[in-house]
Amino acid sequence: MHLSTNNFSANFSDILLKWYDLNKRDLPWRKTKNPYKIWLSEIILQQTRVIQGLPFYISFITNFPTIDDLANASEKKILRLWQGLGYYSRAKNLHKCSKLIVKQYSGKFPNHYSELIKLPGIGPYTAAAIASFCYKEPVAVVDGNVFRVIARFWGIKTDIASSKGIKKFNVIANQLIDRNHPDTYNQAIMEFGAIHCTPKNPSCNSCPLMDGCYSYLNHTQNQLPVKLKKIKIKNRYFYYIIIEMNGEIIMKEREDKDIWQGLYDFPLVETIKKENIETVLKVLSNKSLTFIIDNISKEYKHILTHQRIHARFIKVDVQNNNIDLPVEGIFFSKNEMSELPKPILINNYLNQYIF
């Protein structure tokens, strides 16, 4: 693909580098070339805003100062520290990847994009970030910010969610990269997209690229980039049964291939539509079991990328000991529960009603 040239083509990267020098945020992972720290920050920042990811980065670096520390940690501890960040497969892959690097690479990250991309949980974006930031390999990072800046500045209308679009933007991004300063250039274009050429209300009037920007000249900032793929959202109805006996509550580890694998929640009745509570509680029907309903929560809505969870929590107090309960799980004290890795939905409920 050949980019149509204007007076700004040659200067695009120079302008971005100058802008970056003056405007970059002071962030801890920008002060290091250590691939472990760069990798950690990039995995944490996927699907996450900097302000939200920063405390998690600090917590991980504090708890696991080296890749060996991370590889030797228990998955439970890693998931517990990840609690609240979502997309828990990232944490599991983090662990898997750290073990593999310790075992197969003697704890040292490979120093080429082509090797990095083979590691678990490392896709084109993260491999490019590590290869360019740490080893100055001229390979472009292409995240949502980069798509936006390129689409607007060059007036590219190809759908960024299509495979054709992904390919095209990657080719352009790799043509634009500053081969002498690939590390700073990659940081600069991402930072520019994050804080200047923002999705809504970009700062066009103070933009150093405005005179060459297709979107500014044609008033298409709100139309670019084009993203056509609509994500289908599935509604799921979760009725959690909180069973308390002698001050302890049953929780269970989620093992199925589903959301929140490895995290702890409560015995669950899932339905495809709203259900009444009496029907849900039939799961506890056992002639010798006596319980009283202590509390029924309001509906909590929890939004994930492809799913909308409608959750209600029904707390029951079981009154007779030594009985076979018709649900799976283990009784935990409140202290033990607080140490378990849990989805944020469960954590919020516990904080509001139990702790």
Ligand code: SF4
């Ligand atoms: S002029 Fe506006 S749309 Fe164009 S690059 Fe600058 S901030 Fe983005």
